[in-house]
Structures are given as C-alpha cells and as structure tokens.
Amino acid sequence: MSGLKDAGHLFRFAGLFVLAFLIFLVVRHYIVPKSFGQYGHYRGAAMGEIAAHPAKFAGHDACETCHSDIADKKKTGKHAHVNCEACHGALYQHVAGPEQPKPGLYQRFLVMVGKAIPPDPAVLRHADDPSTVVPVKPDTATLCVRCHTASAAKPKGFPQVNPAEHSNGMPCETCHQPHNPAIDAGGAK
Amino acid sequence: MNISRRQMLVLLPAAAVAWKFVLAETPEQSPNYKMTEHWWGMLIDISKCIGCGNCVRACRTENDVPEGFYRTWVERYHVSDENMTEPEVISPAGGENGFPVAAEDSKKYFFVPKMCNHCADSPCTQVCPVGATFVAPDGVVLVDPKYCLGCAYCVQACPYGCRYIHPKKEVADKCTLCYHRITQGLTTACCEVCPTGARQLVDLKDPKDPIHEFLKTHAVQVLKPQMATGAKAFYNGLDGSVR
Known part of the structure; x- marks a missing residue:
C-alpha cells in the first residue's frame, strides 16, 4: 500500500467528482420533467397539452342533434355528404357556448394552495343559450x-x-x- | 442587493413552490382515449378534389395558423403528355382562395392536396436534437412547443415541406392531425369541411375502418416512396408527375 501513501490528493479529487455527479443527479431529477421518457425520448405530457387546444369546428353530428329537419332535407339530395360547417363555417362555440377566459396565474395559485376549487370545465363552457354565437347566413x-x-x-x-x-x-x-x-x-x- | 439570512430562508421555499408550479404539467385531456389503440393516417382521393380550398381555410381557423403559413395546402398540376417530369405546378396562397379558372387544353390538369404525411419512420423527428418532436404512440407526428428551440433542423429534414417556424412562438409548427379533435372522437377540420370527401381520416388499427378494403382494391400510393419514410397520407389516383 506504500504506493498509495502520497495519493491522498487523488482521492480528494475523486471525491469531488463523485460529489459533483451526485449533485448533477439531484439537479437533473428536479429539472427534467416527470413525463420525459414516459413513451420515448420526449415529454409524454406534451400530447395532453396539444390535445387541450380548443376546437373551432363542432362536427356535423353536433349540428344534426338539434337541426334534424335540415339533416333530413339534406339526406336525400346531392349535398348529403357536404357537412354543415363546410358552408356555415366553424361553429363549435354555437354548440358549446363562447370560450371563457382561462384562469389567471393568481387563480391557479389559489387552486394550488387549496383556497379555491378548480373550475369545472362543464361550467366554463355551456350551451344553455346557443344564440350567443350564431352563424352568418352564407351569401x-x-x-x-x-x-x-x-x-x-x-x-x-x-x-x-x-x-x-x-x-x-x-x-x-x-x-x-x-x-x-x-x-x-x-x-x- | 443584500439579502439577509432571514430573507433567504423565506425566499428559498417560495422559489421551490414557484418552480413546482412551473413543472406542473397539464393532465391527459381525454381520459377515454387510448393511444395504443389507434394508428392514424389520411386518405386523399385525387379524383375527388375540386380545389375549393375549404381544407386550407378550415385548418387556418381550427389551428390558428398564422397568415402566410400553411399546415395544409392544395397544388394544381398541369402536365403535358410529352414531358411528364416537368409539370407546371401552382398553389396561389396555398389554394386558400381557390384557383384561377383553367381553360381546356391538350394538357392534363388535377389538384393535389398536401399536408404532413405523419410518417412512421419520420426524418423530421430523427434530426431533433432536444426530443421536441416525436411520433406519438398513435402514429401522429407532433411538436412539443415547450421543448422546441426553433433550430429548424426538422423544417429542413421534412421531404414534403410540411413544417415551418411559427413567426410569433418561434418554434417549429406543423399539422397535428387535429390531435385535439381526434382524441375527442371528432374528425380533423379539413376532413370535416371537405365537400367531396377527397380527404378522409383513417385509423389503421381499427379493423372496421373501410380503409383496409380501400387499400386492398385501389391503386394507392404515398409521396416519395423511395425515401422509405413510412408516410401515412395515402393518395388514390396519384399521377406519376406529382413530387
């Protein structure tokens, strides 16, 4: 062991490396988002965030729920497969009610610390009154x-x-x- | 600025709480949607496209696509029988406002709607240095705007020219196959408004999807098959001159 007698400085240095590596692991644990690597080399939560984009077109099924008279008229004609919003434009808000402003930072902080309850998405957007957003008659x-x-x-x-x-x-x-x-x-x- | 030990003791936990808040991620939006049960693609029928531009306008509305940029666009080809390799191609404003009237002549005319091909082996995701773009487990090629640096490698790598750098957000942007719609059981905005059914969203993992029968019985091609991108935009009746 006499060869290691003067190697103390090497061990101290190696100790520093180990410490730095441990600090790196701790910092990395906090900085890398939890869902990174969940499905692959990307943030898994990104898909949920992209899917949260508000829709603008309601889809013809939504239109036909109420406007069944028009749907019946259309069914037999040449325009049977031309969907409502192809001519009348995007009308998701006619179905779901106008978009409400997103809760601000302070509101979300209150929810986080338990001083307020999170808003119910169904209350944020409701279609009690479709007439708040109505289509313009196409020319x-x-x-x-x-x-x-x-x-x-x-x-x-x-x-x-x-x-x-x-x-x-x-x-x-x-x-x-x-x-x-x-x-x-x-x-x- | 001098911070006393007392102030520091207050500030540190506050900063930790704030950082936690930054890291908090939006939970899955559609709890009933199972990514592993889908493999999305698009069927584009050249023989049905009339070049009305409904898809381009609907895409802009649905996805807030900035003016002058396109997630989908329509091209009009004009091909002479003697020179198939040099077609005249126009796409005024991406076909958003339709096309000028074409007079009958000796050449062949047709429309080709274009969009992200949602490749299974996509070149654009392979070049991303930070893991900001990826093929989702359901086959949709997406960009994570929070991770993207805007280096534009992917814009260069896409063989179909389907990506751009968003002028405001300064990150890569592209067709999401209306991910927010298909995860809710709706079809994409472009398919919803296509008056002739030239575009159809298809789910290759759904055994009941008519796409399986269609692919079996029609001459269907993808764009640039020689690049082996695993493109999932299937073109029916695609002319050999289309690039």
Whole structure:
C-alpha cells in the first residue's frame, strides 16, 4: 500500500467528482420533467397539452342533434355528404357556448394552495343559450361558385357552370335550395 | 442587493413552490382515449378534389395558423403528355382562395392536396436534437412547443415541406392531425369541411375502418416512396408527375 501513501490528493479529487455527479443527479431529477421518457425520448405530457387546444369546428353530428329537419332535407339530395360547417363555417362555440377566459396565474395559485376549487370545465363552457354565437347566413353568390365554377382542372363528373352565363345575375338560391339543390326538389322559393 | 439570512430562508421555499408550479404539467385531456389503440393516417382521393380550398381555410381557423403559413395546402398540376417530369405546378396562397379558372387544353390538369404525411419512420423527428418532436404512440407526428428551440433542423429534414417556424412562438409548427379533435372522437377540420370527401381520416388499427378494403382494391400510393419514410397520407389516383 506504500504506493498509495502520497495519493491522498487523488482521492480528494475523486471525491469531488463523485460529489459533483451526485449533485448533477439531484439537479437533473428536479429539472427534467416527470413525463420525459414516459413513451420515448420526449415529454409524454406534451400530447395532453396539444390535445387541450380548443376546437373551432363542432362536427356535423353536433349540428344534426338539434337541426334534424335540415339533416333530413339534406339526406336525400346531392349535398348529403357536404357537412354543415363546410358552408356555415366553424361553429363549435354555437354548440358549446363562447370560450371563457382561462384562469389567471393568481387563480391557479389559489387552486394550488387549496383556497379555491378548480373550475369545472362543464361550467366554463355551456350551451344553455346557443344564440350567443350564431352563424352568418352564407351569401350564395360567393359560396356556390367556390365549388361549382367550371374549370378544366376539376373532375369531369363534378357539376360545374359558368356563373355569368348560367344564372343571368340571379342569386343561386332563386332556383336551387342549397340543402337539396336539385330544382325538382322544390328549390324555387 | 443584500439579502439577509432571514430573507433567504423565506425566499428559498417560495422559489421551490414557484418552480413546482412551473413543472406542473397539464393532465391527459381525454381520459377515454387510448393511444395504443389507434394508428392514424389520411386518405386523399385525387379524383375527388375540386380545389375549393375549404381544407386550407378550415385548418387556418381550427389551428390558428398564422397568415402566410400553411399546415395544409392544395397544388394544381398541369402536365403535358410529352414531358411528364416537368409539370407546371401552382398553389396561389396555398389554394386558400381557390384557383384561377383553367381553360381546356391538350394538357392534363388535377389538384393535389398536401399536408404532413405523419410518417412512421419520420426524418423530421430523427434530426431533433432536444426530443421536441416525436411520433406519438398513435402514429401522429407532433411538436412539443415547450421543448422546441426553433433550430429548424426538422423544417429542413421534412421531404414534403410540411413544417415551418411559427413567426410569433418561434418554434417549429406543423399539422397535428387535429390531435385535439381526434382524441375527442371528432374528425380533423379539413376532413370535416371537405365537400367531396377527397380527404378522409383513417385509423389503421381499427379493423372496421373501410380503409383496409380501400387499400386492398385501389391503386394507392404515398409521396416519395423511395425515401422509405413510412408516410401515412395515402393518395388514390396519384399521377406519376406529382413530387
């Protein structure tokens, strides 16, 4: 052991390394988010956060729950597979109520320390009154031509017209009811 | 600034509480959604696309995509029968406002909607130096905005040009396959508003999904198959000239 007699400085140095490594492990434990590595080399909680993005389109199932009369009318026509929001725009807020402001930092702090109860998401967004957000009636003059203007690039079987020649300036809904556009389906008002 | 020992004793626990608060993560939003039971993809039917731009507008609305950037866009191809390798391709404002009227001529015209292919072996996730982008267990390629540094390696790596650096957040941004919708049982915004059904969300792990029968009976192709990205945007009727 005489060879190690003068090696004290090496052990002290090695001790420092071990200490530094332990400190690194402790710091790392606190800095790396808990869900990192849960599913792979990424933060597992990121998926929940991305999924928390508020939706803007409600989906046609939601529309048809209340507007079953329109759904029935649409079902038999050429526009059966054109969903409501394709023409009427994004209407999640019509279904779920207008978006409420997110709780602020102070509010969340109160919840954290137990001085306030967390808000119920169902109370934050409710659709007691769908009329708070209502769709604007689409203008058929701009809406219909978006799809039905004739162009060589469109599939051949798709119904296409030259709007200027086709209606003589009359709005489309004079002859075609958008929910069931065939003229013999009672289009004219 | 001088801090006394007494002040320090108060400040340290306060800082610890604050840090705990920073680390607190949002819990799983849809408790009924099981990631391992899905493998998402998209079916895009070229023969049905009319170039109306509904998908591009809906995507912008649904995902707050900044002006001038696109998570999905539509291209119009114009291909002559003599020179298939050099098609004329236009995509004015990503097709957001539709396309100019095309007059009949001797060449072939068609529309190609484009978006993230949600590759199973995605080149964009492999180059991320910090683990900010990944293929989720349900097959969706996502970006963790809290971890992303905005180095844009992934923007360069994507062979399909589907990523961009968000001008405000300064992190990589891309199609999430409307992750907030599909985890709730809704379809994506672009599929919801497509008037002709040219886009369909598909779940390859769902044995009842009609995609299995469709893939078996149609000439379906993915973009740049030679790159072996495991792309899951399946194109029906894809012309050989499409890049």
